[in-house]
Amino acid sequence: MDYRCPVCGANLGKRKITQAVVVRMEMECSHCQNRIRLNIHRAEEIVVLLIFGTVVALAAFAYWFQSQSLVLTALAAAMLGALALPLLEQTYLRTWPRYAPSVQRPDP
Numbered sequence: 717m718d719y720r721c722p723v724c725g726a727n728l729g730k731r732k733i734t735q736a737v738v739v740r741m742e743m744e745c746s747h748c749q750n751r752i753r754l755n756i757h758r759a760e761e762i763v764v765l766l767i768f769g770t771v772v773a774l775a776a777f778a779y780w781f782q783s784q785s786l787v788l789t790a791l792a793a794a795m796l797g798a799l800a801l802p803l804l805e806q807t808y809l810r811t812w813p814r815y816a817p818s819v820q821r822p823d824p
């Protein structure tokens with residue numbers, strides 16, 4: 717995963733991702749102050765949706781059947797998901813740029 721700013725090339729690391737998600741996927745480069753956005757790969761979207769769907773379904777079944785083993789399976793699926801994303805970044809998305817220049821919207 718390439719964590720450099722697309723404008724100035726400064727390494728931004730991972731630290732602002734959660735913040736960026738809250739602020740509509742857009743953020744400011746801490747180095748050059750240019751607006752950039754998270755560049756989400758389709759594979760990441762699919763993995764997140766699959767894991768989220770699996771965990772929600774398992775949790776629902778666990779509640780429905782009052783099953784402790786299903787609760788543990790749901791927790792395991794959530795943990796697996798937390799491990800799968802960094803793994804995906806380091807293998808399949810090794811050279812994928814994490815950030816892209818933000819497209820300026822025209823002011824009304």
Ligand SMILES: [Zn+2]
Pocket residue numbers: 721722723724725726745746747748749750
């Ligand atoms: Zn920058």
